[in-house]
Amino acid sequence: MNKIIIYISAILITFSSCDDYLNRMPLNNPSDETFLSNETEMKMALTACYSDLWLNFSVMPFMLTFDYLTDIGYERDVSALQALGQGAGDATNKVIVDYWKGFYNGISKCNNLIQNMDRGRANVNAATYAQIKAEARFLRALYYSYLIELYGDVPLVTEVLSLNNSKMARTPKSAVVDFILKELTEASGDMVETNNPVSGHASKGAALAIKARVALYNERWADAISASSAVMAMEGTQYALESNYSKLFRNEGEASKEVIFSVQYMVGTQVHTLYRLFGSRNASAFTNKKPAYQLADSWECVDGLPIDKSPLFNPKDPFKNRDPRLGYTLAVPGSEFLGFQFETHGDSIQCWNYLTNKRVNNLEATHAYATFTGLCWRKYANVENRLASNQCDMNPIIIRYAEVLLTYAEAKIKAGQIDASVYEAINKVRNRPSVNMPPVTTTDPTELFYAVCRERKYEFAGEGLRLFDIRRWKIAEDVMNEPLLGRMKKAYPDKAPRIDKFANAYYEGIPIASQGESADFKMRVVDRRIFNAERDYLWPIPYIERQTNPELVQNPNYE
Known part of the structure; x- marks a missing residue:
């Protein structure tokens, strides 16, 4: 300790003996007064x-x-x-x-x-x-x-x-x-x-x-x-x-x-964590950020009509005959997502792993923190990041x-x-x-x-x-x-929701689970x-x- 005190004292004496020391420009770094003097x-x-x-x-x-x-x-x-x-x-x-x-x-x-x-x-x-x-x-x-x-x-x-x-x-x-x-x-x-x-x-x-x-x-x-x-x-x-x-x-x-x-x-x-935030539980991600189920009902059918008007819409197979951007934006039940069959039906306790060509336990149906809405974001969730989910470097688009x-x-x-x-x-x-x-x-x-x-x-x-x-x-x-909704755990509604002029979905006449009630056959309230x-x-x-x-x-x- 005494050696440290002596060393500091010697430095202070040296500094004090040079009365203009603190006014000198740094020799190996930019200074506030000279910085921006060249292209570099x-x-x-x-x-x-x-x-x-x-x-x-x-x-x-x-x-x-x-x-x-x-x-x-x-x-x-x-x-x-x-x-x-x-x-x-x-x-x-x-x-x-x-x-x-x-x-x-x-x-x-x-x-x-x-x-x-x-x-x-x-x-x-x-x-x-x-x-x-x-x-x-x-x-x-x-x-x-x-x-x-x-x-x-x-x-x-x-x-x-x-x-x-x-x-x-x-x-x-x-x-x-x-x-x-x-x-x-x-x-x-x-x-x-x-x-x-x-x-x-x-x-x-x-x-x-x-x-x-x-x-x-x-x-x-x-x-x-x-x-x-x-x-x-x-x-x-x-x-x-x-x-x-x-x-x-x-x-x-x-x-x-x-x-x-x-x-x-x-x-x-510099990296981000979009794979971990968006990816599914099966794919070793957390699904912290979830799309609302209402969003999935927004896109038109391929005939250009909303789902409450189109004869092509089948409420029992709701993602068929839809604007392809639905499937490009969201991972929906029945699709392949990050190497796994994505299925959120409550009885689908196993699913197919396309990476190993084997059936595996389906965490999307059994994990307590799997997607609450029955959907995941597909945009920016890329399978090449699956082994380094916190080290993603895809450039997010501003415009x-x-x-x-x-x-x-x-x-x-x-x-x-x-x-x-x-x-x-x-x-x-x-x-x-x-x-x-x-x-x-x-x-x-x-x-x-x-x-x-x-x-x-x-x-x-x-x-x-x-x-x-x-x-x-x-x-x-x-x-x-409006409440933010998740899918029925073991079914789909038997009719389309009402779609307004802005493509927003409203669920009048479709059962919605109240607090503490089973959501197996009712829409789940994820957030209010x-x-x-x-x-x-x-x-x-x-x-x-x-x-x-x-x-x-x-x-x-x-x-």
Whole structure:
């Protein structure tokens, strides 16, 4: 101990003998005053700006968590995500706190790069300099796009803050939308046009696609139309619908021309746990995240009619003759999933293992924590991850070309500009070879709008867009005050549920088990939700943020 004290004292004496020691620049590391003086340092800083896209909840990529706060998904674990989905989220909820912090962390890094990169302008090629700055502006706008849709008005911070200016009031959402659209418009001009979704860098198309999304969400129809049109003009050269829909959610689809922007994962650098979260019990996964049974009843039959109208629907064989995207999105009873016959009937105590070509005990029927709804997510659950379920590196998609097409169609309908291009955009999505659903032909503007709403549900279920759709269409108060259901354990209903104009399923006249009652021949209530229309269309401002910044006013009806 005495030797340690003497050693520390000697160091302090040495330091004190050099009166300017603490003012010297480091010789082997960047300093705050000189960093961003060359291209290498700027690219390092840009990489840091991208790093907040790894924001996650329980090692689940952030954009995918949003579906568990809606009518189509359920979080089994007792967690902040489950509480938020049940309508019990408050200003201390971990998801609410972490997402605010995570998005603003990304914004702060972008601000630092944008504000200080002029130090090295003379040392960097002009085109490279402009591209780095444009990507930082894109990312800053992307982070803000999530903040405004989740929290509403938020502080618009565009510079590095100090203690003197760190307390800021909330900026009206409309002003932040103006900022986002302007940033994405200007940034797109300096971004690469070549679409390479595995490059780790956003392209011009990514900026325009996110601009179209933000404009659509905020009823800026003209901006949504122009931005999506600009991306559509690159169809064929840069973008195209993937002919094989299911490929988009497997590793071999990461470089598809349909993928416009995705988050980059790689074993050894950053991984997620989607196999464990989505996979079945038979396949040694946990099925923590479950699709609602109502979702399975949403997709049309192959004749283009909802299941309560189609003569092709057989309630005793409910997954036959259905839109193929049902089977591409969900693992349904009777299908092969992750190497096993997937069967959730209570009497199916054994199933076939395709990996060993043997019959094995069926955990989907016997395990206490098998899927509560009788379904699993097939998207992003890939059999190649079965031996390393916590080491998945499939890139989750933030935006893809199908969304651009449906954004264009919806904006054109809302703007009163229905023409042949609207039908072409919708039907391209429906008619891709692996889907091949009948074209939409209605000439009624209201019905055409509902057709697009339904198409978004069929196309994007499990990809994290549902929360923002049910909010902006103002149907969250309807769908989120319904119980989330699981299948009858030993049967199927003897008739189809009622399907509404948004493709939501309602089970009037179909038996639903009450608490403590057997669900063998009744629909199981997996979760009950409460949605307060006077409060829950926005998340609260986190408690800790209001304590450190008293200028932040809370959203209505939160404490």
